[in-house]
Amino acid sequence: MSIHKQKNFRMLAAALLAIGVTMSAAQADDDRNEKYGAKYGGENHGKPLQPAQTNAKFQKECSGCHIAYMPGLLPAESWRKVMAGLDKHFGTDASLDAQDNKEITTFLVNNASNRWGAPTAPLKITEAIWFKRKHDDREISPAVWKNPLVKSPANCAACHPQAEHGDFSERNIRMPE
Amino acid sequence: MFRIFHLLGLVLVAVAGLAAQPVFAETSSEILASIEKEAAGTPGFKGFSAARGEHFFKAKHGGEWSCASCHTENPATPGKHAKTAKVIDPLAPSANAERFTSPKKVDKWFKRNCNDVLSRVCTPQEKGDVLAYLLTVKK
Numbered sequence: 001m002s003i004h005k006q007k008n009f010r011m012l013a014a015a016l017l018a019i020g021v022t023m024s025a026a027q028a029d030d031d032r033n034e035k036y037g038a039k040y041g042g043e044n045h046g047k048p049l050q051p052a053q054t055n056a057k058f059q060k061e062c063s064g065c066h067i068a069y070m071p072g073l074l075p076a077e078s079w080r081k082v083m084a085g086l087d088k089h090f091g092t093d094a095s096l097d098a099q100d101n102k103e104i105t106t107f108l109v110n111n112a113s114n115r116w117g118a119p120t121a122p123l124k125i126t127e128a129i130w131f132k133r134k135h136d137d138r139e140i141s142p143a144v145w146k147n148p149l150v151k152s153p154a155n156c157a158a159c160h161p162q163a164e165h166g167d168f169s170e171r172n173i174r175m176p177e
Numbered sequence: 178m179f180r181i182f183h184l185l186g187l188v189l190v191a192v193a194g195l196a197a198q199p200v201f202a203e204t205s206s207e208i209l210a211s212i213e214k215e216a217a218g219t220p221g222f223k224g225f226s227a228a229r230g231e232h233f234f235k236a237k238h239g240g241e242w243s244c245a246s247c248h249t250e251n252p253a254t255p256g257k258h259a260k261t262a263k264v265i266d267p268l269a270p271s272a273n274a275e276r277f278t279s280p281k282k283v284d285k286w287f288k289r290n291c292n293d294v295l296s297r298v299c300t301p302q303e304k305g306d307v308l309a310y311l312l313t314v315k316k
Contacts, residue, residue, distance in 0.1 A: 066261045091260060093292035096285070151262050 042118030043129035046072030046111075048166035055107040057100055063164070065094065067157055069125060070166045071111035077121035079108035085123075126153045149176040201278030205270045208277045209308050216301035225302070230310030233303055238295040244307070246294075253314050269314035277308060 038044060049070050062068035071079065083105040087095040096104070122128055126135075135153065144150060149158055156163035162172050209225075216222050234244045234252070247265055248256040253272040256265035267273040277283055291299040299307075 065258050065263055087292070093289040095289060097281075154261065 038115065038117040040128070040130040040133060042116060043120060043122075044113065044115040044117075045074075045128070045130050046113035046115050048072060048168070049111055051165075053111060055104070058104050058107050061096060061100060061104060065092070066154060067164045069156070071108045072113050072166075073125045073131075074113060074128065075116035075121055076109040076112035078123060079105065079112055081121060081123060083108065090124075124154075144175060147176055201275065203278055203280060205277035205308070205312060208280060208283055209305065209312065211280065212301050212305045212308060216305050219301065222302065225305040225309040227306070227310040227313045230306035230308070234307055234310060240294055240296060242294050244290065244294060251314070252311055253316050269311050269316070271312075271314060271316040277311070 049072060058071075059068050074082075082089070083101055086101065087093050095101075118129075125131055131153075144159070145153065147158075151158070156168070159173055159175050160168050161174055162168075213225065216225075234248075235250060237243045242259055245252075246259045248268045252268040255267055257263070258265060266275075268276055270276045287299055287304055291297065291303075
């Protein structure tokens, strides 16, 4: 084996080891052990964004009509699709000029969920398996969704008042009366 | 050499000072004037009408929404997004000095909202009429 080949072999071994470690970590994280070897069938959200990581244009433009949903809630491919279809954005035209669109897309893609193993890319956060599981009938009574103060599952801040800051922690949930 | 840095420093301080001022890019009447310039190029243009703008603002145009669906019948008061229920700051410049001061923002929202309400772009005449109306709305 030449030195060159040896080097390649070592790199391959290191890579395989890294993949193995990552996979077992993912499996350890998985309490239901599903198809894609990761939590929520691979449709898991990423870590919340730290304030220092945010982007002023994203904050400003995305919070024009709703809260600026954290990029980690969906995988990169979802954000690419959302940003490519802004002129038909869930029933309204939310188009941006090309430059702003590019900057925000880059930001969203770079900070998308890092725990999404499934080859899926939903357009709606509420369609992700992690979302459905955390908001199913066992977790939340159907009456909550009918409350006019909630109006829609897209209205995170109705029960997660700190949603805009990426805080969805259990202790900060406040169900509207 | 040092003098150049000195000068550069002064310029930077001056620019930063200017940027810190809450100066709006343009005034709403300047925005109206630029829409008028655009409208003047269309045949038969006879100026803007606040009354026509008000009617346009409050009427539906074949779709589900009017401008007033989100901005309310009184644009000097806060509105509410018809879909997400997010509060929308007043649209009338008398109630919200920030309105119609950035040409980029004006273009962005006319494009979006005309598409939502009329399924097409608005003509300069329509935009001018609406702005003429909004400028007459008292707080």
